[in-house]
Amino acid sequence: MNKLFIDADAAIADICDEAILMVGGFGLNGIPENLIAALVRKGIKGLTCISNNAGVDDFGLGLLLQTRQIKKMMSSYVGENAEFERQLLNGELEVDLIPQGTLATRIEMAGMGIPAFFTPTGYGTEIAIGKEIREFNGKMHLMELALHADFSLVKAWKGDHLGNLVFRKTTRNFSTSMAKAGNITIAEVEELVEPGAIDPDEVDVAGVYVHRIFQGKNYEKRIERKTLRIQS
Amino acid sequence: MSLDKFGIAKRIAQELKDGMYVNLGIGIPTLVANFIPENINVIFQSENGILGMGPYPTEAEVDADLINAGKETVTLIKGAALFDSAESFGMIRAGKIDLTVLGAMEVSEKGDIANWKIPGKMVKGMGGAMDLVASAKNIIVAMMHTNPKGESKLLAQCSLPLTGMACVKKIVTEIAVLEIGEDGFILLERAPGVTVEEIVQKTAGKLIVPDYVPEMQL
Numbered sequence: 001m002n003k004l005f006i007d008a009d010a011a012i013a014d015i016c017d018e019a020i021l022m023v024g025g026f027g028l029n030g031i032p033e034n035l036i037a038a039l040v041r042k043g044i045k046g047l048t049c050i051s052n053n054a055g056v057d058d059f060g061l062g063l064l065l066q067t068r069q070i071k072k073m074m075s076s077y078v079g080e081n082a083e084f085e086r087q088l089l090n091g092e093l094e095v096d097l098i099p100q101g102t103l104a105t106r107i108e109m110a111g112m113g114i115p116a117f118f119t120p121t122g123y124g125t126e127i128a129i130g131k132e133i134r135e136f137n138g139k140m141h142l143m144e145l146a147l148h149a150d151f152s153l154v155k156a157w158k159g160d161h162l163g164n165l166v167f168r169k170t171t172r173n174f175s176t177s178m179a180k181a182g183n184i185t186i187a188e189v190e191e192l193v194e195p196g197a198i199d200p201d202e203v204d205v206a207g208v209y210v211h212r213i214f215q216g217k218n219y220e221k222r223i224e225r226k227t228l229r230i231q232s
Numbered sequence: 233m234s235l236d237k238f239g240i241a242k243r244i245a246q247e248l249k250d251g252m253y254v255n256l257g258i259g260i261p262t263l264v265a266n267f268i269p270e271n272i273n274v275i276f277q278s279e280n281g282i283l284g285m286g287p288y289p290t291e292a293e294v295d296a297d298l299i300n301a302g303k304e305t306v307t308l309i310k311g312a313a314l315f316d317s318a319e320s321f322g323m324i325r326a327g328k329i330d331l332t333v334l335g336a337m338e339v340s341e342k343g344d345i346a347n348w349k350i351p352g353k354m355v356k357g358m359g360g361a362m363d364l365v366a367s368a369k370n371i372i373v374a375m376m377h378t379n380p381k382g383e384s385k386l387l388a389q390c391s392l393p394l395t396g397m398a399c400v401k402k403i404v405t406e407i408a409v410l411e412i413g414e415d416g417f418i419l420l421e422r423a424p425g426v427t428v429e430e431i432v433q434k435t436a437g438k439l440i441v442p443d444y445v446p447e448m449q450l
Binding site: 026027028029030052075076077078079080085088089097099100101102104105107108119120121122123124125126127157167168169170171172173174175176177204221222223224225226227228229 | 278279280281282287288289290291294295296297298299300301302303304305306314315316317318320321322324325344354355356357358359360361362363366367393394395396397398
C-alpha cells in the first residue's frame with residue numbers, strides 16, 4: 001500500500017478538465033492551499049467545485065476563479081468574492097446554492113453509503129421546488145440526495161502514511177465529511193508522520209477513506225476577519 | 233425613545249436562561265453575548281463546529297485554525313468541544329440548540345421569515361440560516377421595525393423569498409417586543425418612551441394590542 005505522494009502536483013496529476021471536486025474548508029479556514037495552487041498551475045478547466053464558500057478574490061478558490069478554471073460552484077454562501085459576483089452576473093459561472101446543513105449532510109451521507117435522506121430544511125421555500133416532500137412526525141421534510149465527487153481535496157493538521165488524519169480546531173468543518181465522500185481523496189497535511197505516531201483514539205478520518213497523502217508546505221493560513229477583544 | 237442595536241441585544245439577552253445552548257447569527261445577534269445576565273451560564277454554538285465559543289481573542293491568542301461562522305477569529309471557553317459541519321447541523325436539526333437569534337429582512341404574522349435573498353440583487357447564499365430556522369426550538373429575530381425606506385418589516389405575508397415557514401417565535405425591534413400568536417403579532421412590550429400608536433403605525437401585519445403594554449425594563 002503506497003499512498004504517499006511527493007507533492008501536490010504529483011497528487012493531482014490525473015485530475016482532468018470537467019472534474020467534479022470537493023474542496024475542504026470554511027471560508028479560508030482549513031483550505032487545501034497546496035492543492036489549490038497545484039490546480040492553478042495545471043490549468044485544467046471546466047471544474048465543478050463543491051465547497052461551502054468560494055474563497056476571496058486573491059486566495060482560496062478565488063485563485064481558480066481568477067484563472068476561469070471553475071465552471072460551477074456548489075456552495076452555501078459566496079458573498080466574500082467580487083470576482084465571483086462579476087462572473088456570475090456575466091453568466092460565466094453557474095452556482096448552485098445549498099443550505100449549509102443540507103450541503104454538509106449530503107456530503108456526509110455519500111461517505112456513509114446513504115443515497116438520500118429527508119430534512120426539514122427549506123420546506124416552504126424555493127429550495128423545495130421539484131423535491132419529493134414527505135411528512136414525518138407531523139413535520140414536512142424534503143428529500144435530498146447524497147453528494148459525490150470525483151476527487152476530494154482536503155487539508156489536515158496531521159496525517160500518517162496510511163492516510164489517517166487528525167484535524168485541529170475548526171478546520172474539521174466540511175473537510176472530514178468530504179474526505180469520506182470522494183471517489184479519490186487527496187489529503188495534504190501540515191505534518192506527515194509514520195504509522196503509530198498518531199494515537200488511534202485521536203483519528204478524525206480513518207485511513208481507508210484517504211487515497212493519497214503528502215506533506216504540504218508554506219502554509220499561509222490567511223485569516224479572513226481578524227477580530228480582537230478590546231482590552232480594558 | 234427607540235433603542236439602538238445594543239439596546240435590542242440587551243433586551244434579547246433577557247431571554248437567555250441558565251444552561252441554554254444558543255446560536256447567535258451575524259450582526260445584532262452577535263452583540264447579545266455582551267449582555268448575558270449575571271449568575272447564568274449559557275453555551276454558544278457556532279455552526280462551523282464549536283460548542284463553547286468564547287470571546288474574541290487578544291492579539292496573542294489569535295489562532296488561524298479557530299474561527300466562528302462569521303469567519304471571525306474567536307476563542308474557546310474551558311470545556312468547549314469541536315466537531316465538523318455535518319455534526320454541527322446534526323445537533324441543530326435534532327433540536328439540541330435551545331435558542332437561535334438571527335436577523336431578518338421580513339417576518340410575517342404567521343412567523344415566516346425572509347432573510348437571504350432580494351430578487352434582482354446579487355444573491356450571496358443562505359449559509360446556515362435555512363437549517364437553523366427549520367429546526368431550532370426557539371427562534372428570536374433581532375431586526376429594525378422598518379426598512380431604510382420606512383416600510384414595515386412586520387407583514388401579513390413576506391414579499392421576499394422565504395428562509396423558513398412558521399418558525400419565528402419572538403421579534404425584538406428598536407421599538408417593540410412581539411410574539412407570534414395564533415392570529416398575528418402580539419405586542420408584548422414597547423421601548424421606553426415609545427407609544428403603542430407608533431408601533432401600530434409601523435406594523436403592517438395584523439397586530440394584537442393588549443390593554444396594557446409595559447415598557448421594556450433594560
